[in-house]
Amino acid sequence: MLASLTRLQRYYLLYTGGFLMFVGALAVLERHGMPPRWIGYSFLIFTISMYAVIGIMSRTSDVSEFYVAGRRVPAFFNGMATGADWMSAASFIGLAGTLYLSGYQGLAFVLGWTGGFVLVALLLAPYLRRFGEFTIPDFLNARYGSNAIRLVAVGAAILASFVYVVAQIYGVGVITSRFVSLQFEIGVFVGLAGILVCSFLGGMRAVTWTQVAQYVILIVAYLTPVAILSWSVTGIPVPQVVYGQVLQQVQQIEDRLFDSPAEVAVRRLYRQQAGEYARKIAQLPDSLSREREELSSRINELKATDAQVRDIMAVERQRRDLPQHPGQARLRWEAAMAAAAERAAPPVPHAAAFPGDGADGGWSQRINFLALVFCLTVGTAALPHLLMRYYTTPNVREARESVFWSLLFILVLYLTAPAYAVFVKYEVLAHVVNIPIEKLPGWIAAWSRVGLVSYEDINRDGILQLAELVLSPDVVVLATPEIAGMPYVVSGLVAAGGLAAALSTADGLLLTITSALSHDVYYRVFRPASSTQLRLVISKSLLLVVAVLAATVAAQKPGTILAMVAWAFSIAGSAFFPALVLGIFWRRATRAGALAGMIVGLAVAAYYIFRVEAGSLAALGLGSLRMQPWFQISSTAAGVFGVAAGFAAIIVVSLFTRAPGKEVERFIDVIRRASPAKGA
Amino acid sequence: MANDRYWPRTRRLTFRLLFVWAIVTFVLTWFAAELNRFNLFGFPLGFYMAAQGNLLIYLALIWFYNRRMRKVEEDCGIDDE
Numbered sequence: 001m002l003a004s005l006t007r008l009q010r011y012y013l014l015y016t017g018g019f020l021m022f023v024g025a026l027a028v029l030e031r032h033g034m035p036p037r038w039i040g041y042s043f044l045i046f047t048i049s050m051y052a053v054i055g056i057m058s059r060t061s062d063v064s065e066f067y068v069a070g071r072r073v074p075a076f077f078n079g080m081a082t083g084a085d086w087m088s089a090a091s092f093i094g095l096a097g098t099l100y101l102s103g104y105q106g107l108a109f110v111l112g113w114t115g116g117f118v119l120v121a122l123l124l125a126p127y128l129r130r131f132g133e134f135t136i137p138d139f140l141n142a143r144y145g146s147n148a149i150r151l152v153a154v155g156a157a158i159l160a161s162f163v164y165v166v167a168q169i170y171g172v173g174v175i176t177s178r179f180v181s182l183q184f185e186i187g188v189f190v191g192l193a194g195i196l197v198c199s200f201l202g203g204m205r206a207v208t209w210t211q212v213a214q215y216v217i218l219i220v221a222y223l224t225p226v227a228i229l230s231w232s233v234t235g236i237p238v239p240q241v242v243y244g245q246v247l248q249q250v251q252q253i254e255d256r257l258f259d260s261p262a263e264v265a266v267r268r269l270y271r272q273q274a275g276e277y278a279r280k281i282a283q284l285p286d287s288l289s290r291e292r293e294e295l296s297s298r299i300n301e302l303k304a305t306d307a308q309v310r311d312i313m314a315v316e317r318q319r320r321d322l323p324q325h326p327g328q329a330r331l332r333w334e335a336a337m338a339a340a341a342e343r344a345a346p347p348v349p350h351a352a353a354f355p356g357d358g359a360d361g362g363w364s365q366r367i368n369f370l371a372l373v374f375c376l377t378v379g380t381a382a383l384p385h386l387l388m389r390y391y392t393t394p395n396v397r398e399a400r401e402s403v404f405w406s407l408l409f410i411l412v413l414y415l416t417a418p419a420y421a422v423f424v425k426y427e428v429l430a431h432v433v434n435i436p437i438e439k440l441p442g443w444i445a446a447w448s449r450v451g452l453v454s455y456e457d458i459n460r461d462g463i464l465q466l467a468e469l470v471l472s473p474d475v476v477v478l479a480t481p482e483i484a485g486m487p488y489v490v491s492g493l494v495a496a497g498g499l500a501a502a503l504s505t506a507d508g509l510l511l512t513i514t515s516a517l518s519h520d521v522y523y524r525v526f527r528p529a530s531s532t533q534l535r536l537v538i539s540k541s542l543l544l545v546v547a548v549l550a551a552t553v554a555a556q557k558p559g560t561i562l563a564m565v566a567w568a569f570s571i572a573g574s575a576f577f578p579a580l581v582l583g584i585f586w587r588r589a590t591r592a593g594a595l596a597g598m599i600v601g602l603a604v605a606a607y608y609i610f611r612v613e614a615g616s617l618a619a620l621g622l623g624s625l626r627m628q629p630w631f632q633i634s635s636t637a638a639g640v641f642g643v644a645a646g647f648a649a650i651i652v653v654s655l656f657t658r659a660p661g662k663e664v665e666r667f668i669d670v671i672r673r674a675s676p677a678k679g680a
Numbered sequence: 681m682a683n684d685r686y687w688p689r690t691r692r693l694t695f696r697l698l699f700v701w702a703i704v705t706f707v708l709t710w711f712a713a714e715l716n717r718f719n720l721f722g723f724p725l726g727f728y729m730a731a732q733g734n735l736l737i738y739l740a741l742i743w744f745y746n747r748r749m750r751k752v753e754e755d756c757g758i759d760d761e
Contacts, residue, residue: 104712107730111705114735118701121742122694126749240732244722351727353712362713370706377705400749404742411735418731585691673758674687 008077015050016216022046023220027489036488040180043496047217048194051210051503055198058206063532066203066539067134067515068391073208075398079405081211082389084218084504086113086406087413088164089171090565092218092501095414097473099421103350105365106421108372110414112569114407115373116380121403124381125390127584127671129399132391135512136384136576137520143583143667144591147525152598154516156575157384159602161509161516162550164383164568168506169195169554172499174474178450179495185555191503192551199507200543207507208392214500215409221497222413222477229423229484239419247351247422253429254349257466266465269458270344277337285326295319343467350425368633372566375639379569382576385505385512424476427483433466440464443482447475510550514543566636567609574601574642578650586654587668593654601646608638686756693748697741704737 005013026039064070073081091113099106131139137153172191177184198206230239233246257263280287295318302312323329348355354362354369380386389406393399432441437457447453452472455464478498481490518539523530530538578597582589612635633640668674708715712726720728753759 104727104730107727111709111730111734114738115701115705118697118738118741121745122697122701241721244728247724247727248722351716351724353716353726353730366710370709373705373709397750397753400746404739404746407739407742411739414735415732672687672690673683 006074008074012212012216015213016220019050019217019220023489023493026492027487030487030489036491037181039488039492040495043492044176044180044190044499047496047500048197050213051194052197054210054213055201055206058198058209059201060203060205061533061536063535065205066536067519068388069203069205069208071132071392071394073392073394073402075393075402076405077208077212078389078393078398078402079407080215080409081208082386082402082406083409083413084211084215084500085389085508086386086410086505087218087501088505088565089168089174089498089502091413091417092222092498093171093174093474093477094565096417096420096424097471097476099418100424100471100476101473103348103421104353105348105369107418108369109376110417112373112376113380114410114414116377117403117407117410119377119381120387120390121400121407123581123584124387125399125403126396128387129390129393129396130671130673134391134519135515136387136580137516138524140576140579140583140594141520141524143664144579144589144594145663146591146595149579149591149595149598150520150524152595152602153576153579154520156571156598156602157516158513159606160383160568160572160575161385161512162546163564163571164385165506165509165513165546165550166553167564167568168502168509169551171502172506173554175478175495175498175502178478179492188551188555191499191506192547194499194503195506195510196544196547199510200540203539204388204392204511207504207511210507211504214504218497218500218504219409219412221493221500223416224493225477225480225484225486225490226416226420226423228486228490229427229480230419232484233423233426239423240415243419243422246426250350250422250426250429253426254347257429257433258347258349262459262461262463263465263467266459266467267344267346270340270467273458274337274340274344277333277340281330281333281337284330288323288326288329292319292322295322343470347466350422364631367631368637371633371637371640375570375573375637375643376566378573378577378643379571379639382572382580383569384516384572384576385508388512388515389508420477420480424480424483428469428471429466432469433464436463438462441483443479446482447479452478506550510543510547513546514539517542517546563636567638570605570609570637570639570642571602573639574605574646577643578646582647582650582654584668584671587665588654588659589650590654590657590660592657593650593652596653597646597648597650600649601642604645605638605642608641609635612638683756683758686752686758689752689756690749693745693752697745701738701741704734708734 026034026042030036030039060066062070095106095109098109128136128139131142133139133142136157137150140153141147141150169188169191172194173184173188176182176187176190180187182190198210226239227237230242230246231237234242236242280291295315299312299315299319302315323332354365390399390402393402432444437455440455444453444455448455452475453470455469457464458468459465478491478494481488481494518535522538523535575598578601579589579594582597583594608630612629629635630641708729712730715726715729716724718725720733723731
């Protein structure tokens, strides 16, 4: 059987075996007293040096190797590399957590991120491969024949990829700071080194072969903890198949728990708290000065009764921590009010779809859900770093086949994520909620130190209610090994997997950004005469600059990972999808139309995100620009408007401009393999 | 000329599969709450479709497309190097 495999398959089989042996060896060492911190370091050093070795072995100074891996990647391996390229820190760390928190509503991500591959397979991959250049802007330029299009495409590719790459590097920081206790900012730069070792030396070729290696690690790391958890809960280690039963148990507990008197009482307390904040906000600025006066008089009282210095200091600190001015108070209290209101809301059963208030039958939830699915789907079919991968196969048929392999390898993770969420929810409902606070499991305390878990006993009954517990979505996957009481080596494995997911995606994205800058802007637009050697030098130095820039932004800890990534999808979908699809399927699409469509789509999506999210930019004095969302659609689904506007603009403007000439007709005939159109 | 048939057949296949994709993704999902009243393998059906069913249908769509396209290319004598 071994003989029937190709040489590459044998290499990677060997590599997988080696990795499993490494994990096994660490497990044995842990039993003999190896401290957790060293296990964390071993994983970090071992995996990153593996990637480095692959990167160095596939270093190259050939342009075709650097941009498209020499177009020699077989469908199977391109599928695997695409899987790693595709599954980012958001999929690995964030997705199961989002599903845990929002139940059915979170499945929009699962649907969109997989359904997009249908569009890639049917509408784009074969045609891009038949065209066979280096980048997505190349394709748009060849179809519409204009450098302006190329530059707009470059701008959109960089915008979407940069937002996305920041999210990846941020994920690296979260993982390294938790598992090897590096400082967040240092972790970010360690991750950067891991990214650069492969993309810098070998471009697409090195990135491809590292991504295959990273896929193996990330999928092993994702499946192991949840399989063990599934085995300990149900006796069957195939979580994807058996979590239906566990979901039923979750539903039973939910039915019993949600309306229990203690939960209802706690929710009422939070509602009161939210009401208090609302009152204080309404009475600004008097409420703030009154609060300050109250604390001052308390301090004076304490001083008069010569209380402990420590107590006086505590109240003084409270006074010092009060908001400085009414504007700041409003922001802070609004956030606190929103948090309290969220806890006061009755929880939604895990499997319930679109729980509306009855009046509109959950209409706005349905619309929002489908809008998000649409954006993520279209965004998937428009993200340049993904589409670029289909340039690397030897021929069109293999490009089509590799989309199948891509989705297959991706499904392994996406079919598991909902199971993760259900198993963790079961553990929380069965073994954390309704437990006396001093008897809570150890992982709660461990993760509350990092700030990803928090709880407070608001009703002071000494028992934890569900509404009193707040979990950050990132914690679900990262803490599962501890939740199930597994040895630390499994936690280290999960960290290595998360790192692999973030690094592989970041590699692909950085390559997209730099090839856009060096190939499309420098070579194609400014210096068509430059030597190949110079082009590669430019590529590599830009890679370095962009990577450091992204790491610097990530070190500022912006927003949550999943929302940032969702914006990147909307941006890419709005800018690229209409122009790409109409460019292949509609002969009449013209240069002016495409240019208008790309600019309008991009502008609408960016405008919508900016206006809806302006509230969170209040620190920059932009809070007043905040607008009410259209049709209650959230900013993560901005692409619905962007894509629609993009299509409309291309069609309208194209019909008003002169039909494209012979050259475009010929181009379309070539990518469709059609005989020349009649009359042309 | 065999080539004449290639693009129309490709296009027809593409749009048919795209139609299936749209129905499965948008129409079926719209009624998820209603589907949840039924049960499949212990899952509420609406939840199951979004968590597993649709994904497997997507994979099957791509598999079917690849299979048919191989046939179409064979019939039309198209062989991209």
